[in-house]
Amino acid sequence: MAEVSPRLQERPNDAVTAAPILQGYIYPPSASSKYFFTSAFSQTRARRGGWGGGRPGERSGEEQEFGDRHAPEAAAATRGSARAPEPKHASRGGTPGQCACARSGGAEAPVRAKGDTVAERARRGGGRWLTRSGMEHLERCEWLLRGTLVRAAVRRYLPWALVASMLAGSLLKELSPLPESYLSNKRNVLNMYFVKVAWAWTFCLLLPFIALTNYHLTGKAGLVLRRLSTLLVGTAIWYICTSIFSNIEHYTGSCYQSPALEGVRKEHQSKQQCHQEGGFWHGFDISGHSFLLTFCALMIVEEMSVLHEVKTDRSHCLHTAITTLVVALGILTFIWVLMFLCTAVYFHNLSQKVFGTLFGLLSWYGTYGFWYPKAFSPGLPPQSCSLNLKQDSYKK
Template sequence: MGGDSAGLGEGQDGGRKGTGRRTVADEVGMEHLERCAWFLRGTLVRVSVRRYLPWALVASMLAGSLVKELSPLPESYLSNKRNVLNVYFVKMAWAWTFSLLLPFIALTNYHLTGKVGLVLRRLSTLLVGTTIWYICTALFSNIEHYTGSCYQSPALEGIRKEHLNKQQCHREGGFWHGFDISGHSFLLTFCALMIVEEMAVLHEVKMDRNHCLHTTVTTLVVALGFLTFIWVLMFLCTAVYFHDLSQKVFGTLFGLLGWYGTYGFWYLKSFSPGLPPQSFSLNLKQDSYKK
């Protein structure tokens, strides 16, 4: 009996020590997470970022396209369509953006307003974004189909059957060539700008470290920040390595129209999902800007 009791006591003490070590590790990890969130808040949440990021994307798209046409860069890991960022992030860009913005919008908006109805209204921005994504990608696919032909070689020689669609062409070993509007340019532009717009709510969120939502919101801020940097990086890679200039111009233009048509126009109206909650002073500034 004595041996059993000693063993149990040692295990309990060891468990307490282990718990202590985990607590210290958690504190250190949380400190690093908060520093990262502080840096991202100081960059992506600035009004100047929301104002100039669209122009920066357009400028980088044009500059990258000129580099591609006039002085192509040597092949690299990022020029390979099978790179990790492209396969696991860009090809699922809307899914990543949707899945991270959903809890972020819900938690921050409820923390500020405490109104479930308002939170649900704001979450409908994700349904609007999904609709824009679906319509634009379907439109791009149709444009490529109706402007394309099936060729026997990538040199665009020897038309085989012009009535084939892209899938049939590829199955028969052909190469489909049509006006392929850059879906990457569209989606990465739209996703990056939407994230930056939604993160503007952090101007208003003041949350103590002991608050039950602090860790979750901080983690979401870091995740959304890194996601935005990935979208911008891959947008630059698209500009430098892929598509023709006109295809990227149209893709970026659709992304900008999707963003401005919602956050710059429709969401300012009362019959809309609305903008992220803002203070009275910011609302006055916004009203004066609209005038």
């Protein structure tokens, strides 16, 4: 056991001071004992006017060594014990959540609880909050499009609406042409990146939509492949009709020196040669836009009728995929209808648009209205009320 200082032996009444010093010599001081030692020394100094009972400001060797070693901890402990705990909420006056120090003009501001802000909640959830919010907006759009495009009335009256808008736009163009706008420019974004490749957009979005919805309802891969053959039929119709239009324009046209159809260039016998030499080819140009936009819009509406039977679990990945495809197809359909109206108002003459729209309507009715209901065909979109197909619930 360590020896006690002679000065401490001469003052047996200082038990409060001697006990912690002995503990400090025998055992390594812990965090709590450091604060106890310094508090005891402070009390002794305040009572006797100095350190160790000598002259004010005089300290023994042991006290000098101990005080120098633990002075920073003593100062921190004194500051911590001197500050009263602040109330979490105000007892009277001020607003809830405002601490007393903030009301009294103190330097310390109230501490915000962790996770109070939207950014902290999103960061703590790893972005799940934003994903969930985006999915809610997507489902709202999908619900709106279901109520607009999936109705039987839309499939029944959309062909007549397209014919009426084409006739009205053509008459407006002939009688009172509209002023030029962004959509009247052939190089606008919708025309360059959507209408020019309208069948590619329709094909790429209908391919996964038909595959997912038909397999979800039937569970038969063979029937899904049979239904996907509608896209091959549509590709054949698109290729054949556009080739017919090109040949009609070729055999009915001539090359001119100016857009005013002056000065025929008989040496150029094809549209390609005429354009390469700086000429202008003029023939009976059936509106390919009117044909293709009519056919694509009606085909998408026909295939989306399957949504009457599709019921998916929101937690399943299939629900997200189908919802996204429905929104994309719905937006694409509105683009096709909008650009069909622009074609009717700004481009081609009445006869060219009439023939183009007529080809589109005949292609739609010849497939979905006449051929597909028959046995040897790709078939119509599955409907439980007519085909009595077994529905797969995807509960796995």
